[in-house]
Each structure stands twice: as C-alpha cells, then as structure tokens.
Amino acid sequence: MMIAVMAVAALGLLGVAHWYLWRRTVRDVSRPGGRYRRTGTVLAFLLPVLMVLAPIGGRAFPLAVERWFAWPGYLWMAVSIYLLLALLAGEALRPLLLRLHRRHARRRTPAAAVTAPAPVTVPAAPAEPAALAETAVPAETAAPAAPAAPTEPAGPAAVEASRRLFVSRVVAGSAAAVAVGVVGNGAYGVLRGPRVKQVTVPLAKLPRAAHGYRIAVVSDIHLGPILGKAHTRRIVDTINAVQPDLITVVGDLVDGTVPELGPAARPLADLRARDGAYFVTGNHEYFSGAAPWVEFVRELGVHPLENARVELPWFDLAGVNDIAGTAQGQGPDYARALDDRDRTRAAVLMAHQPVTIHDSVRHGVDLQLSGHTHGGQLWPGNYLAELANPTVAGLERYGDTQLYVTRGAGAWGPPVRVGAPSDITVVTLASLRA
Template identity: 70%
Template structure:
C-alpha cells in the first residue's frame, strides 16, 4: 500500500511539473500578465488535466456511458498532445538562446536586455558619468538606432519574438502529429501479410490464411462504425480462419454490445475464434465471452480444436484472469495433444511465449503491445514484452505480435500504425 501511495505521488508530481512547464512556455512566456489570453490559457492548463483524469477513471468508477463519451475525446486527446508538445518544446529549448544571439548580431545590440520599459511609461533618464575633477556629470551619448530592416517587430521584445516563433512552431508540430495519428486510427487498420514457414505443417495446409486482429478496443470513442470497418477489411481478404486475439472492448456488454454486433458478419471457411485479453477482465469477461459466442465467434478458453486442413488451433485465457481464477492453463489446452501435429496458439500477451515453447507450440499469435502506439512508447513496451511487433523465433516456436486494430486511451497512433495481419502458413513439404 505504501508503494502504491508513493507511486501515485510520484506520478502526480511528474504530471504537475510537465503541465507547469507547458503552461510556462505556451502561456506565461507568450502573454501579458492579467490579460484575457493569460487567463484563458491558465484556465485551460487547469481544466484539461482534470478532463484527462476524468477520462481515465470514469469507466472504472461506473460513470454513465454518456459521461464517459463526453470526457473521452478532450481528455484522451490532451494526453497525446501533452506528450508531443512537451517533447517538441524540450527539443527546441537550445534554439531560443541561439535565435536571440542571431537577432542581436543582426541588429547590432546586446543579446539580452535586463529590463523592459512598459509601453506608455516615461522614458528613463540617461545614465551619466562623473569626471574625477567633480564637475557636473555629462550625459552618455545615445546608442545608435537599430539599422533599418532589423528582423524584430516593432513594439515586441526580442525575447518575446523568439518565444512566439519557437513555442508556436513546437505547438504546431505537436498538433500536426496528433492530428495525423488520430486520422490513422479513425481511418481503420490496413492489411499486413506475413508468411510463416512451419516444419510440421502438412502439404494440405500450405497457403492456409489466418486473419489476425487484436486490440480493437471498442469503447467511448471507437464504436460500431470502427467494428464495421474492421469486419469489411477482414472479409475482403477472404481468409480461411479469423482469430480475434483479445482486448476487444473497454466497457460492459450493456454499453458496447451494439458496437460489437458487426462481428456477426465475419466470413471465413473455418469460422472465427476468440480469446480474452486483459481488458476483457476489466469489462466483465464472462459476459463478453457469452456475447461473442452469440455473435458467431467461438471462444477458446484454455481449449483446442482440430482444423480440417491439418493442424491444431489452441487458445488460452489472458494472464489478467488469474485474479479471477481464469488465467491461462496450457496443460488443459495443449497437454494431451499429438506433438507430431502443428500447433497454432492464440494468446493475447506475448509474455506467455516461454510456456508456449515448453508445450511444443509451433506458432503463437498475440497482440497487447499496440507496437507501442505512441512513439517513444515502443521503448517502454520493449521492457515488458519479448516482442513488440512482428515475427520472431524462440527456440522451435515462432511468435507473431500484431500492432492491433484500435487504440487504448488517446485515439492516436504515432510510429505504430494499426493493422490486421493475414498470416499465411507455409509447409516445407510443399
């Protein structure tokens, strides 16, 4: 409990520091004290983080779904904007003194002015020098006027001019990045194709195509239209089998059941299969398993089926289910099978790859990581997952990790585009 409290204090302190820094660079440094712009900017600096906290906790707190939807767009988008505007501002910090020196050199004046005379204030008296003889002090000659064509705008200090250029550019870059990343999510995932050679796969199964989709994350932002885009994209690939590898939803069946209904339109020769992800256990896993079964998907809860083409398809519950006594059971799913047959395993999280290797799995299909979703999130994801995205080999087992078809939290992806992967199995006997 003490560690949780300490961690919460650290996180809140970090968020407070980041927000203060962004407020300083985008509000305090660019606006006049007491002005309307300063008041509006300060108000937003207080309101936006509150909306973000509301978006994060409203679902778990049991808030009405309409309130979740109202908080989600501004709250989650601000988190993405905060990340990229902070990175952009930090990256441009070295430019500020350099630009001030450059402008000062072109203008022929000192780079820094210690004080600024407010507009309309009386001119200060000229500094004087006192001769050693004690005679009347003589005024110091006025400094020469700035040359015509100096880059500094009239009525604006050099520091303010540089701050507006640099901070404005950083903000524009952040907005553009988040805007493009949002468009990528709302447009829907693109199809990725991967061929996986399997030593024990029979010739009859050569070219067998599995459409792998994970991390759809239906919720207060991504709804029925998002599901329909995914179903249409999968059906267009004409797969032999569809594998929905967890994290379908962020919410209850009561709120999101209608959003999932287009899944009933999935078409493939050998059907569609489903395994739970960690977010199902935040949303009522048993209810969702029953609901996807009603929609025509076959849940594999620590179970295995023989596919007619000549391989075994197994699925295990997500490790998050262990808190409810429903975690992965590899012995139940794979323990009594014929190891001479190829085994393909559906498991939401890549971290169970060691169990898959021990049980002789030939190919594990996973999601969970989102490929990092928001760069540099991939660096964090690499610390917690053996593979963040793509195909890698672990002993005699290959692991393929999809980046997912949706987004959690901010409906934004940067450096990790969403995908639906068509995995084509290849027989070395063909």
C-alpha cells in the same frame, strides 16, 4: 500503500509537466492580465483534470457521460506528450535563436545611429534695425522657449525583453504546430481504420495440402467511449474483403460492459471465414467483466477458446485465457489446452500477451499469435514496450516456436498512433514439404 505512493508520484510528475507547458506556452509568450494569459491559465488547469478523468471515468460514469471528457482528455494526453517533447527540443534552439536575432538587429542598425553627429556651425544673427531695437522686450522679461521633448530610444533591458518574447513565441508556436500536426495525422490513421499486413510463416509440421492457408489476426480493437460500432464495421469489412480461411480475435476487444458496448461489437456477427472465427480474452476483458463478454461473442458466432483447443483439418488451434484472469481464478492453463494433443500435428496458439511465449515453447507450440503491445502506439512508447515484452511487433523465433505480434486494430486511450500504424495481419502458413 505502494499504489498510493505511485499515484501521488504520477500526479506530481503530471503537475510539473503541465507547469512547464503553461510557462513556455502561456506565461512566456503573453503580457500579464491579457485575455490569452487568462484563458491559457484556465486551460492549463482544466485539460490535465480531463486527462486524468478520461481513463478512470468509465468506472464512475455511464458511457454517454464518459464520452464528453474522453475525447478532450485523451486527445490532450497525446498533444501534451508531443508538445512537451517539441518544447524540450526547443530549449536547445532557444540560445541560438537569440544570438541570430541579436546579430540581425545589429546588421539593421544604421551607421549614423552608432556614430557621434558632426558639429554644426550656426551663423551669427544679423543686427536688428534701431527702431526695432528700441521696442524689443528686455531679455530678462522674455518668456523662455519650451524645450522639445526628447525621444530617447528604449533601454537595453527593454530591447532584450522584447527579443526574448519574440523567440519564446517562435519556439512555442512551432512546438504547438508540430504537436497538433503529429497528433492529427496519428488520429486520422486510427479513425480511418487498420490496413492489411501480409506475413508468411513456414511451419515444419504443416502438411503440403495446407500450404498457403491464410489466418486473419486481429487484436486490440478497444471498443469504448471513442471507438464504436463504425470502427467494428470497418474491421469486419476489411477482414471479409481478404477472404481468409480462419479468423482469430486475440483479446482486448472492449473497454466497457456488455450492456454499454454490446451494440458496438455486434458487427462481429458478420465475420466470414471457411473455418470460422475464434476469440481469446485479453487483459481489458477482465477489467470489463470477461465472462459476460465470452458469452456475448459466442452468441455472435465467434467461438471463444478458454484454455481449449479445436482440431482443424490441417493443424490444432488452441487458445488460453489472458494472465490478467489469474487473480480471478481464470488465468491461462497450458496443460488443459495442449497436453493431450497429437504432437505430430502443427499447433497454433492464440495468447493475448507476448510474455507467455516461454510457456508456449515448453508445450511445443509451433506458432503463437499475440497482440497487447500496440507496437508502442505512441512513439517513443515502443522503447518502453520493449522493456516489458519479448517482441513488440512482428515475427520472431524462440527455440522451435515462432511468435507473431500484431500492432492491433484500435487504440487504447488517445485514438492516436505515432510510429506504430494499426493493422489486421493475414498470416499465410507455408509448408516446408511443399
């Protein structure tokens, strides 16, 4: 019942927002019955429908069909956010623009148009000759001359309406240009591929011989109807180019099933690191079928850590399932992954969501590697992400445990990032004994 109420409320807000977008970008800037008004009205109905279908279409349609409405639906989702923000900002500027327009119009009005014309003295007509006077047509029978049609200026209401139309077009056009520019730049950043970010993390228990050990951290690749095999290949090539000692894939690899997206993930088989590549589940794996994906990445040579631990030469690497697996009896089990280990060794934990940091503190983890937040992905989404996560991006300390959260290498929903560029992080471990 609660889910249904929330869904209705969300659709209501979506409807109100799109009515406002239609009013400011279609109705207020066009003449009734025109082609622009008709086309804009159709799009104002069609685009939000595609936006709603995009995130739920994967459950109802094959991937090949989903792509047809995922691209326009998700891109419009991003454009509508920044178009709405820009138009709301324009509301504050609208009165100022109207005043400036009126002032400019008064300055351009010539002085003669606002002063009464000087009276003109018409000289008397000369007397007619007698011969002509005898043949003149009597005044009472002469046809009156047709008066000239007056050219009255437009009334004040028409002038004000024209002025408001001009300002509405300026505001709408500027808002559309801002929205398209922001989204275009954000989409380029995602489709170009993530950039490498360098972070140094000191660990008290790390032996001197491991000083400078490098871990590549990648999360939230989100293969799906938009990001596919080419995106995976860019990520693999970027990771291999930095030659890390260890590779960690920290969840949310896919948004779909193995039969549909297995080929897109296959380049992961080419990951190369001295101590191998490891994987833990994210919440989206449980939306797509976690067990088949765990087996598939294992076949690719990436080692899944399902509430498990492996002892590397210089520290313990552990991984826990995502908390989304709890409903399926596959949630995180910290005791199984960490309780029987040697506490004198440093422990690095892979856990998709940062909210599990307090469990890591209780179990003596030295460093937790997470993703999930996307750094907010679309500004001002970072402020919302801060409400649900202890750390949205970067490195922070909680007691004796440090938490590093990567912004992720892909994008969920719109293939767009604004204020939160995608990254692959190389975490360099530093020994305090070095």
